Amino acid sequence: MRSTFKLLFYVKRNVPKSDNSLPLMGRITINKGIVQFSLKMSVPPELWDSKAGKAMGKSEKAKDINRQLEQIRVTINNRYQEIIQAGGGVTAEQVKNAYLGIGIKQDMFLKLFAWHNELFARKVGNGRTQNTYKKYCNLYKLMQAYILKEYKREDISLKELNLSFINGFEYFLRTVRGCCTNTIWLYMIGVKHIISVARNEGLLVVNPFAGYMISPEQVDRGFLSEEELQLLMKAPMKNKSYELVRDLFVFxxxxxxxxxxIKNLTKNNLQTFLDGHLWIITRRQKTNVDSNIRLLDVPKRIIAKYEGKTGDDRLFAVPSNWSCNNILKNIGKQCGFKIKLTFHVGRHTFSTSLTLAKGMPIETVSRILGHTNIKTTQIYAKITNEKVSRDMELLSQKLAGLEKQLTATI
Known part of the structure; x- marks a missing residue:
């Protein structure tokens, strides 16, 4: 006899949150069995359509809620089908537990990886970012391709994971995918995380990374000098798009x-402090660390230049990262720069030519950059010849008396 399976989304109107939004709930019904569970989401009451079981309207908020609900619906349907295909009866409690990951033993590596990514996707926007989720999805595809190529199958059991498997994946990344050491190092951090999930779940006893060694290589991070920055500002731009990207780089x-x-900046991020100066108050998307920056005249002029041109509260209509870097590459060639100009070179230029080289303490630079560890700032920063010369001049002045005495005896 076929089970009658039904999934319903609803809100708990009697327990609104502090912002008056309503908690979203899920209800699974199979035959006469009913279970309810929290979706770990909330919705403004004016957006909720009880009859349709989704958010109303075409606002970004409504679209985002409905996207997450559809993702949950697909996942729960998949869990239901998996239990059916495994044979035997199925209950509402089983499907709920499968969705929540309760009591599910993932003995296959890619199956565990996919389960991890499903759970991670639900947390996007709540302490997890879409970009990190995309990186895990990309890593999953790479691992899938590696297993298919080297093991000629679609998955591999966790008990088969060993040092040889890890070394093989590194070789695959270097030879087949052409990855550099630093890229491989980043990928391995992700793999280690999945392995730690397996070990924490009690699915894996031996650590396949035991004995594995890889370290990031020191990279010469490029930056522009003051002269190059001035040359960039004076260079004629091909069109308005090039001019915008150039201005965003300078910003x-x-x-x-x-x-x-920069892409996420809105008017709400601009605040005038008691010191009378305009500041940017934001949190870094990558690290979620506070980053408060007093605006100098150049960035203030750039904000004023593009005021009212976005059609909303955003400060800038920022093109895609790929478009920006492609245009910057062409601008760099036009200006005759030796380094490859990318958007991130602007951040390096700030940490080097415009701050540390001018004597700003590295602790202050680290705070402005929103780094969680000052060692990261030390990697970004360069001690320029200009600063070395200036510091040696100060040392020479301090040692002038001693030098005078010693040179008289030589």
Whole structure:
């Protein structure tokens, strides 16, 4: 006899949150069995359509809620089908537990990886970012391709994971995918996380990374000098798109903000402090760390230049990261720069030519950049010849008396 399966989304109107939004709930019904569970989401009451079981309207908020609900619906339907295909009866409690990951033993590596990504997707917007989720999805595809190529199958059991498997994946990334050491290092961090999930779940006893060694290579991070920055500002731009990207780069060079942080800036991020100066108050998307930046004249002029041109509260209509870097590459060639100009070079320029080289303490630079560890700032920063010369001049002045005495005896 076929089970009658039904999934319903609803809100708990009697327990509104502090912002008056209503908690979203799920209800699974199979035959006469009913279970309810929290979706770990909430919705403004005016957006909820009880009859349709989804958010109303075409606002970004409504679209985002409905996207997450559809994702949950697909996942629950998949869990239901998996239990049916495994044979035997199915209950509402079983489907709920399968969706929540309760009591599910994932003995296959890619199956565990996919389960991890499903759970991660539900947390996007709540302490997890879409970009990180995309990185895990990309890593999953790479691992899937590696297993298919080397093991000629679609998955591999967790008990088969060993040092040889890890070394093989590194070789696959280097030879087949052409990845550099630093890219492989980043991928391995993700793999280690999945392995730690397996070990924490009691699914894996031996650590396949035991004995594995890889370290990131020191990279010469490029930056522009003051002269190059001036040359960039004076260079004629091909069109308005090139001019916008050039201005956004200069904005990054004078604020230290990364591409994603500039793209997310709105008028609400601008505040005038008691010191009378205009500041950017934001949190870095990558690290979720406070980054408060007093605006100098150049970035203020750039904000004023593009005021009212976005059609909403955003400060800038920022093109895609790929478009920005492609245009910057062409601008860099036009200006004759030796380094490859990318958006992130602007952040390097801030941390080097415009701050540390001018004597700003590295602790202050680290705070502005929103780094969680000052060692990260030390990697970004360069001690330029200009600063070395200036510091040696100060040392020479301090040692002038001693040098005079010693040189007289030589």
């Amino acid at each position: 990054a060079a004078f604020t230290g903000l990364a591409y994603s942080d």
